[in-house]
Amino acid sequence: MAEPPYRRPRRSDDLGLRHALGDRMLPLLVAAMAFLAALALAGSAGAAALVRHWQEGAAAALTVQVPTPAAPAAAPAEGERLAAVLAALQSAPGVAAARALTPAELAALLRPWLGTAGSDPALPLPAVIAVHLVPAAPDPDALQDQLGRIAPGTLVESHGVWVARLARLGRSVQGCAWLVLAVVAAVAVAVVTAATRAGLAARREAIELVHGLGATDGYIARRFARRATWLALLGGVIGTLAALPVLGLLAALAAPFTGPPDLAMLPADLLVGLPALPLAAAAIGFVTAQATVRRWLRRLP
Amino acid sequence: MVRLEEVSLQYGNARRAGPMVLHDLSFIVPEGGFRWLRGPSGAGKTSLLRLLHLAVRPSRGRLFVFGSDTGVARRAELPALRRRIGMVFQDFRLLTHLSAFDNVALPLRLAGRPEAKVAPDVAEMLRWVGLSARMAARPAALSGGEQQRVAIARAVVGRPSLLLADEPTGNLDDAQAERLMRLLKEMNRLGATVIVATHNAALVARHPGPALRLEQGRLIDDG
Ligand SMILES: Nc1ncnc2c1ncn2[C@@H]1O[C@H](COP(=O)(O)OP(=O)(O)OP(=O)(O)O)[C@@H](O)[C@H]1O
Ligand SMILES: [Mg+2]
Numbered sequence: 001m002a003e004p005p006y007r008r009p010r011r012s013d014d015l016g017l018r019h020a021l022g023d024r025m026l027p028l029l030v031a032a033m034a035f036l037a038a039l040a041l042a043g044s045a046g047a048a049a050l051v052r053h054w055q056e057g058a059a060a061a062l063t064v065q066v067p068t069p070a071a072p073a074a075a076p077a078e079g080e081r082l083a084a085v086l087a088a089l090q091s092a093p094g095v096a097a098a099r100a101l102t103p104a105e106l107a108a109l110l111r112p113w114l115g116t117a118g119s120d121p122a123l124p125l126p127a128v129i130a131v132h133l134v135p136a137a138p139d140p141d142a143l144q145d146q147l148g149r150i151a152p153g154t155l156v157e158s159h160g161v162w163v164a165r166l167a168r169l170g171r172s173v174q175g176c177a178w179l180v181l182a183v184v185a186a187v188a189v190a191v192v193t194a195a196t197r198a199g200l201a202a203r204r205e206a207i208e209l210v211h212g213l214g215a216t217d218g219y220i221a222r223r224f225a226r227r228a229t230w231l232a233l234l235g236g237v238i239g240t241l242a243a244l245p246v247l248g249l250l251a252a253l254a255a256p257f258t259g260p261p262d263l264a265m266l267p268a269d270l271l272v273g274l275p276a277l278p279l280a281a282a283a284i285g286f287v288t289a290q291a292t293v294r295r296w297l298r299r300l301p
Numbered sequence: 302m303v304r305l306e307e308v309s310l311q312y313g314n315a316r317r318a319g320p321m322v323l324h325d326l327s328f329i330v331p332e333g334g335f336r337w338l339r340g341p342s343g344a345g346k347t348s349l350l351r352l353l354h355l356a357v358r359p360s361r362g363r364l365f366v367f368g369s370d371t372g373v374a375r376r377a378e379l380p381a382l383r384r385r386i387g388m389v390f391q392d393f394r395l396l397t398h399l400s401a402f403d404n405v406a407l408p409l410r411l412a413g414r415p416e417a418k419v420a421p422d423v424a425e426m427l428r429w430v431g432l433s434a435r436m437a438a439r440p441a442a443l444s445g446g447e448q449q450r451v452a453i454a455r456a457v458v459g460r461p462s463l464l465l466a467d468e469p470t471g472n473l474d475d476a477q478a479e480r481l482m483r484l485l486k487e488m489n490r491l492g493a494t495v496i497v498a499t500h501n502a503a504l505v506a507r508h509p510g511p512a513l514r515l516e517q518g519r520l521i522d523d524g
Contacts, residue, residue, distance in 0.1 A: 014407060016398040209394050212356055214384030215411050216377070301358050301379070 015206050015220070017227045021199035026191065026228070027235035030285070033188045034239025034277050037181055041277070042247050044177030045270035051170035062131040062140060064089065064098075067153040068124050081151040082127045088150055089131060092143060096132040126155075185284065192228055192288040199224060200296050211300050221293040225286045232285025236278030243274075302332040302494045303353060303463065308362035310348055310518075321518065322348045325362070328513060328523040330496065332462075335489050336524050337505055338498035340515035346498040347391055349515065350465045353496065354388045355379050367462065384412050387461030389469045391498075393452040395440040401427065401451045402436040408459040426454040429484065431477075445472040453481060457488060464488055466497045470504055482508050 066085050082100060089098040101109070106128055144156040200207065207220060308326045313319025322345045330336050338346050351357050352364060355371060364371045366382060374382075387408075395404050406423045410416075427436055430450035440448050449472045456464060466485065470478040482504065489495045496513075499505065505512070511524030 014396070014399065014403065014410065016396065019398075205394070206396050206398075209396065210407070210411065211380075212354065212383065212388070213408050213411050214380045214382075214386075216380045219411065298376075301355065301376075 015203050015210065015223050017199060017203065017223060020202040021195060021224065021227045021231065023231060026195045026231045027238065029191045030188060030232045030235025030281050031239035031242065033184050033191070034236045034281055035243045036239075037184045037277055037280075038240050038243030038274060039246065040177040040180035040184065041273045042243075042250065042270060044174045044181075045273065046250075047170040047173040047177065048269065051167045051174075061159045062133060062143070063157045063159070064129040064131060064147065065126040065155040065157070066129065066151050067126045067155075082129075084150050085147055085154060086129060088147060089129065089143075092146070094134050096134050098129055098131045101128045101130060185280075188232075188281065188284050189288050192232060192285050193292050195231075196224055196228060196289045196292040197296070199227075200293065207297075208300065211297070217294050217297045220297060221290045224293045225289040228285040228289035229282050230285075233278055233282035236281030239281075240274055240277045302334065302367065303330040303496075304365040305329075305352075306363040306365075308352065308359045308364055310345075310352060310357065311360040312348075321360075323352070323518045326520050327362075328520060330494055330524075332494055333489070333492050334494050335486075335510050336496045337510055337512035338496055338515070339500075339505070339512050342500070343517075344515040345518040346515055347467055348518075349513075350388070350467050350496070350498060353463070353465055354386055355383055384408070384459070385462045387456035387459060387464045387493075389449075389452050389456045389466040391467040391471070393440075393448045395448055395451055395455075397440055400437045400439060401432060401443065401447075404440070404451055405454045405458050408455060412459060422458055423454075426458045427451075430454045431480075446474070446477065449473060450477070453484070457484065460488075460491075460493070462493055464493050464495045466495070468499055468501075469497065470499065470501050478504055479507075 064085065066082050086098055086100060089095055103125075106125060109128075110125075140156050140158040144154075147154040147156060210220065305326045305328055308323065309321065310323035311319060311321045326349070338349065340346055348357075352359060353366065355366065359372060362372075367385060369378070369382060371379070371382070396407070399407070402423055405426055406419050409419045409422065424433070424436070427433055430453055432447060432450055432454070435443060435447060438447075440451065443451065449469065453466070453469055456466070464485065469481055469485075473481060478501070485495050485497065486508075512522060513520060513524050514522035
C-alpha cells in the first residue's frame with residue numbers, strides 16, 4: 001500500500017493554535033469594539049471641529065441692536081441714531097471694525113426663523129451692527145452703558161459668552177468620547193485575555209511538552225501573540241469598515257449645518273484615527289497575548 | 302554531569318501539600334556514564350527522571366545538571382539546559398496534531414535549526430527506528446510501539462548530552478528492544494550520559510550495567 005506523499009509541515013503552528021485560539025469569536029468581538037471606537041472617534045473629532053469653528057468665527061465678535069423708536073417724532077430719526085451709535089463704536093477702544101448689516105443681510109439671517117416675512121418692509125426690525133473686536137476685548141458691559149446713553153434701548157450681545165458655553169459643551173462631548181474609547185480598549189484587552197487563556201487551557205499539554213523540550217517563554221508567547229495580533233487586526237479592519245456607512249450617514253445628517261459632505265471636509269484627526277483603529281486593535285492583541293502567556297507560563301518551572 | 306545532594310521531592314504546592322515521593326537522594330552520574338534506573342512500580346523512577354529533566358524542582362537538596370546548580374539558576378537559564386536533555390516519556394507525549402515527522406523535528410526547530418538542516422536528520426532518525434514509511438502519519442494512526450519509537454526518535458534527534466528514557470521498551474517487541482539498546486549504547490559511546498528506567502529484567506540481564514535502585518522513594522543502591 002502506498003503511503004500518502006509527505007507534505008511539508010506547517011512549521012508556524014507547532015502548538016496547534018489554529019483551532020485553539022478562537023478564530024471566529026475573537027475577531028467578531030474585536031470588530032464590535034472597533035465599531036464602537038470608530039463612532040466615539042467620530043464624535044470626538046466632530047465636537048473638536050465644532051468647537052474650533054465656533055471659537056475662530058465668533059469669539060471676538062459682538063452684535064449691537066439699535067431698536068426702531070416706538071414714537072419716531074419723539075426722538076432723532078432712526079438713521080441719525082444708527083450713525084451716532086456707529087460713530088461711538090468706531091471710536092471705542094478695542095473695536096476693530098463695526099458695520100451695519102444691510103436689510104438684505106438681516107433678512108437672510110432671519111429667514112430660518114421668520115421665513116420670507118423677514119423681508120417684509122412693514123415689519124419693524126432693529127438695525128443690527130456687526131462688531132469685530134481686537135483680541136484683547138473691552139468689557140461689553142461698559143460698551144452697553146455708553147451706547148445706551150446715545151440711543152436708549154440699544155442691546156449689546158457678546159457672542160463670547162455663548163461660544164464659551166458651547167465650547168464647554170463640545171469639550172464635554174469630546175471627553176465622553178475619549179472615555180468611551182478607553183472603556184472600549186479595556187474591554188478589548190479583557191476579550192483578548194479571555195481568548196488567550198482559553199487557548200492556553202486548550203493547548204496545555206502541548207505547551208507543557210514544548211516547554212519541557214526547551215522552548216523559551218518568549219517562543220511560546222510569540223506563537224500566541226502572532227495569532228492574537230492577526231485575529232485582532234482582522235477584527236479591527238472589519239469593525240472599522242462596518243462603521244464607515246454609519247459615519248457617512250451621520251455626515252449626511254450634519255450636512256445642513258456644515259455644508260455638503262465630502263472627504264476633504266472630514267476632520268483631519270478622524271482621517272488619521274480611523275486607519276489607526278485596526279493597528280491599535282492589533283497592538284492590543286499583541287501586547288495582551290504576550291503578557292497573558294508569559295504570566296501563565298510562570299506556573300511552569 | 303548529574304549530581305544530587307540530599308534531594309527530596311514532594312508533589313503539591315504551597316497551598317496543598319502532596320505526597321513526599323523522593324527522600325534524600327544523593328548520587329553522581331559522571332559525564333558519559335550509563336545507569337539503569339530500577340525499582341518497583343510507584344518507587345519514584347518517573348519522578349526522579351522528571352527532576353533530572355528540570356520539569357519539577359527539588360523540594361529540598363541540590364541538583365546539579367551540566368555543572369549548573371538548578372536550584373539557584375534563574376528560570377530563564379533553564380530552557381537552554383533542557384535543550385541538551387533528551388527524554389523518552391513513559392506515556393510518549395507526542396503532539397497529536399503533528400505528523401511523526403513534525404514531532405521528531407520539534408526539538409531541532411526549538412533549537413533554531415534552519416529548516417534545510419532539519420529534514421535530513423529527522424528522516425535519518427525515523428529510518429533508524431523503522432518508521433520511514435510512516436513519516437506523515439499522526440500519532441493516532443500509529444500503533445503503541447510505533448508511537449514509542451517516534452518518542453525515542455524525538456529524544457535522540459538533537460544529540461542530547463543527557464538522555465533520559467522512561468520505560469522505553471514498554472511497547473516494543475524483543476527485536477525492537479534490542480535495536481533500541483544498540484541505539485542507546487551508541488549514543489552513550491559517542492559521549493552522552495544515559496539513564497534508563499525499566500521494569501524489564503530480561504533486558505537488564507542481557508545488557509548488564511550499573512543500576513540506581515529506588516524503593517519507596519529511597520535510593521537503596523547507587524550503582
Ligand atoms: N503529579 C503527582 N502528584 C502527586 N503524586 C504523584 C504525582 N506523580 C506521581 N505521584 C506519586 O509518586 C509516586 C511515585 O510515582 P512515579 O511515577 O515516580 O513512580 P514510578 O517508579 O515511575 O512507577 P512506574 O514504574 O509505575 O512508572 C507514586 O506513589 C505516585 O502516586
Ligand atoms: Mg514511571
